[in-house]
Amino acid sequence: MFDATPLLVHEFLERAARRFPDKVALVCEDERVTYVEIENRANRLANWLIAQGVRRGDRVGIFLGNEVNAVVGFFAVLKAGGVFVLINPGTKGPKLAYILRDCGAVGLITSHRLFAPLADAVGAVELLKFLVTCDAPGSARLEWRGAVTPLSAIQAEAPAPPPAVPCLDVDLACLIYTSGTTGEPKGVICAHENIVFVTRSIVDYLGNNESDVVLSVLALSFTYGLYQVFAAFFTGATVVLESSFAFPVTILQRMERERVTGFPGVPTIYAVLLRMDLKPFDLASLRFLTNAAAPLAPEAVVEISRRFPQARFFSMYGQTETARTLYLPPEWIGRKPGSVGIAIPGTEVWVEDEHGRRAGPGVPGELIVRGRHVMRGYWNAPAASAARFAPGPWPGERVCRTGDLFRADAEGFLYFVSRSDDIIKCKGEKVAPREVEITLLRLPGVIHAAVVGVPDPVFGQAVKAVLVAGNPAPTAAQVLAHCRANLEDHMIPKIVEFRAELPMTPNGKVKRSELV
Numbered sequence: 175m176f177d178a179t180p181l182l183v184h185e186f187l188e189r190a191a192r193r194f195p196d197k198v199a200l201v202c203e204d205e206r207v208t209y210v211e212i213e214n215r216a217n218r219l220a221n222w223l224i225a226q227g228v229r230r231g232d233r234v235g236i237f238l239g240n241e242v243n244a245v246v247g248f249f250a251v252l253k254a255g256g257v258f259v260l261i262n263p264g265t266k267g268p269k270l271a272y273i274l275r276d277c278g279a280v281g282l283i284t285s286h287r288l289f290a291p292l293a294d295a296v297g298a299v300e301l302l303k304f305l306v307t308c309d310a311p312g313s314a315r316l317e318w319r320g321a322v323t324p325l326s327a328i329q330a331e332a333p334a335p336p337p338a339v340p341c342l343d344v345d346l347a348c349l350i351y352t353s354g355t356t357g358e359p360k361g362v363i364c365a366h367e368n369i370v371f372v373t374r375s376i377v378d379y380l381g382n383n384e385s386d387v388v389l390s391v392l393a394l395s396f397t398y399g400l401y402q403v404f405a406a407f408f409t410g411a412t413v414v415l416e417s418s419f420a421f422p423v424t425i426l427q428r429m430e431r432e433r434v435t436g437f438p439g440v441p442t443i444y445a446v447l448l449r450m451d452l453k454p455f456d457l458a459s460l461r462f463l464t465n466a467a468a469p470l471a472p473e474a475v476v477e478i479s480r481r482f483p484q485a486r487f488f489s490m491y492g493q494t495e496t497a498r499t500l501y502l503p504p505e506w507i508g509r510k511p512g513s514v515g516i517a518i519p520g521t522e523v524w525v526e527d528e529h530g531r532r533a534g535p536g537v538p539g540e541l542i543v544r545g546r547h548v549m550r551g552y553w554n555a556p557a558a559s560a561a562r563f564a565p566g567p568w569p570g571e572r573v574c575r576t577g578d579l580f581r582a583d584a585e586g587f588l589y590f591v592s593r594s595d596d597i598i599k600c601k602g603e604k605v606a607p608r609e610v611e612i613t614l615l616r617l618p619g620v621i622h623a624a625v626v627g628v629p630d631p632v633f634g635q636a637v638k639a640v641l642v643a644g645n646p647a648p649t650a651a652q653v654l655a656h657c658r659a660n661l662e663d664h665m666i667p668k669i670v671e672f673r674a675e676l677p678m679t680p681n682g683k684v685k686r687s688e689l690v
Contacts, residue, residue, distance in 0.1 A: 180343045181370045184252035186407040187213055188336070194384065194410045201414040201432060202242050209410070212246055218332035219250035219306070219325070220339075225332075226281065226304055230255035230339065231346060233277045237270065237284040239263040240415040243308040243325060244394050245403055247283040248348070255339035257346045259361070262395040263288055264662040267295025269359065273351050274299045276554055277361055283325075285309050286316050293318050343367040349553050350397055352494040352604060361553035362494045371546040372497040373404045375518045379501055380436075380462055380488065386411035387459075388436040389429055391419045391443070396603065397494050398466050402438055419443050426455045433459040440467040440602030441474070441634045448477055460485040466492055467602035468634040469590045472511035479507055489514050491590065495562060495574050496547045499523060500588055513587040521545030523588065525580050535584045538591045543574040596686060598627030598635050601664040605637055607686075610657070610665050614639060617656045619648040622676050624684045628669065639667040640689045642675060 190199065191213035199209040228234060234251045236258055238244040244260070251258040259277050261270060270292055274282065279299070282289070283306040289296070296302070297319050304321045306328065316322045347369055349361035376382070382405050390413060392399030406413045414432050419425055419442075429437065437460060439447075444465060463478065463485050470478075470489060479487050487507060491514040492498040500523065502515030517523045524532050525539040533539040544566055551559035566573040579591040598605040607625035614623035622642035627635035639653065648656075650670040657666045677685040 180367070182252070182341055182343060182366050183347050183369050183404070184216075184249050186373070186404060187216065187249050190407050190410045197410065198412050199407065200242050200245060201412065202240070205242055207242050212242075212249070213336075214334050215246045215329060216249040216253055217334050217336045218329050219246060220253035220337050221335075222323075222328045222332040223250060223254040223256065223281070224337055224339070228254050228256050228280060230341065231257060233257045233259050233279045233349065235259045235261055235274055235277070235279040235282040235284075237261045237263065237265070237282055237288055238308060238394075239288075240390070240394055240399070240417050241308075242415075243283070245415075247306075247308075252341075252347060253337055253339065255341055255345075257348055259349045259351070260395040260400065261351070262393055262662060266660055266662070267292035271295045271299055273359060273361070274302060276359075277349050280304075281306065283308065286314055289318075290314075290316060341366070343370065346550070350395070350400075350494050358609075360555050360558060363550035363553055364497075365550055368497070368547055368549055369404060371520065372518075373401065373408050375520050375547070376401060376405050376498055377408055378519045379503075380405070380464070382406070382409045382411060382436070384410035386435045386461070387414065387432055388412070388438070389414040389416065389425070389432065389434045390438055391416045391425065392438060392440070392602070396467075397492065397497050398438060398440075398602075401497060419446065422446050422450060426450075426452070426457070429460070430456050435459055435461040436463075438464045438466070440465065441470050442601050442632055444470060444474060444478055445632045448474065448481065452481060457482070458484060462486045462488065464488045464490055466490040466498070468599040469512075469514055475507060475511040479504075491515070491588070493574070493576055493578075495549050495576070496543050496545075497549075498547065499541075499543050499576075502587070506587070510583070510587050513583070513589050516587060517543075517545075518547070521547060525582050525588070533582070535582055538579050538581045541576040541578050541580040541588070543576060544571075548572055548574045596626070598625070598637055600627065600630075600633050600635050600637055602634070603662075603664040605665050610637065610639065610661065610667070613657065613660045614641065614653065616660070617648055617653065619643050619646060620653075624676055624686065624689055625667070626686050626689045628690050630668070633668070636668040637665065638669040638671065638689065640671045640673055640676065643672055647672070 191209040195210035198206050200207045234256050236247045248258040281304045286309045308325045343366040347366045348364045351359040351361050390402040486504040489502040491500040500515045522544040527533045527539040551563050563572045580588045610625045611623045621644050624640045628638045630636035653670050677688040
């Protein structure tokens with residue numbers, strides 16, 4: 175039965191620590207940490223944060239990869255009454271500074287390795303008062319204008335009892351920054367009630383339980399990755415955190431060794447798995463597989479189900495603005511392999527035509543989402559919030575206008591058609607063309623730049639850059655080197671093309687359709 179009892183996000187950890195104190199909650203490289211250990215570490219860090227002046231609603235950045243300290247960090251921020259802001263560890267200095275300044279972060283939990291190269295860029299962020307570094311004792315001290323405290327010292331000295339901070343489920347829990355069509359990242363506002371609702375719904379349709387062992391290579395700063403931890407801690411399961419899928423054999427060996435029951439993937443990962451010989455690996459423990467971030471081809475869905483006959487496969491769709499929206503029950507794969515399913519439990523969706531009317535079967539239109547998983551809006555972006563989070567059927571209610579085109583069949587199953595904006599989905603992550611274009615235009619010799627997504631059998635879409643260059647013109651190798659130095663990996667163009675001019679519309683806009 176679907177449960178709707180009010181709950182706070184950090185109570186996922188507190189309940190699991192009471193029920194399963196000595197059970198391994200997280201496995202990360204050689205570290206195996208129990209629920210009670212994470213609870214105690216989070217309490218100590220939370221008490222220290224409160225002593226530094228963190229108050230209810232204050233934002234604290236977490237600039238770490240998939241590691242135990244990132245999980246300890248966001249639960250600690252919540253326990254202190256704060257709002258955590260997870261930032262992808264591949265983020266470059268200017269973007270990191272923008273996010274910290276935009277959300278008004280008062281502190282940052284990071285590491286010397288990640289932060290030291292970016293210290294100059296972040297040094298001017300006015301409200302940032304303290305840094306917590308998660309490096310091993312004896313590591314080089316981080317040079318920065320403000321206070322720097324090693325996490326090891328906090329864990330050794332701060333009190334362990336849970337702090338008594340009043341918090342309601344309508345309070346904010348986190349901001350998740352996502353790129354938009356303007357190229358500037360926007361912070362999606364997530365309240366406790368939003369996250370708890372989505373988590374319960376996911377657990378309901380996946381059938382998660384305390385015996386699950388979920389292996390995730392997805393970044394915690396990515397909603398899909400973050401909810402792997404939320405769902406596991408909600409049920410008392412175990413999460414195996416990996417930093418990437420760069421070495422598939424190693425991941426499969428880990429899945430075999432840990433007797434993994436659940437594996438979340440994206441099209442890039444499944445494209446690799448489907449080209450591998452899986453016979454050498456004992457994956458009989460796998461109970462479910464999921465796909466999100468971008469739809470899979472129907473043929474790939476059928477082949478995954480065939481290659482993993484003992485596991486239930488769930489095609490899914492979601493956005494950061496709703497976390498999770500649609501899922502295809504595995505029993506429907508044979509009949510509807512191209513569908514991403516129906517609304518998740520406790521929610522409602524429909525397709526709207528260009529006139530704002532509900533579209534009939536087979537008619538493409540924008541997907542509209544209604545339910546408690548619709549987030550609060552965008553931080554510091556009222557105009558963008560109003561455009562995406564529109565008035566709902568009842569007074570005071572908001573729905574999410576996804577901006578994505580879908581069609582429904584006669585039985586109400588949804589099929590993704592296309593994205594109505596120019597956002598590129600590469601390696602399971604969003605790429606804003608404008609953000610890449612601005613970076614390209616900073617390279618001497620580049621006069622004009624346009625970025626589009628082109629179909630790619632592995633990445634889903636690949637980033638293509640079309641440039642108009644001056645004299646002297648940079649080489650393609652120089653363009654890529656510049657991008658590697660200034661952009662996250664998934665934003666780096668796979669294709670660089672030079673043209674004498676860009677195709678333009680009469681009103682001065684680039685005809686992107688002619689660049690693919």
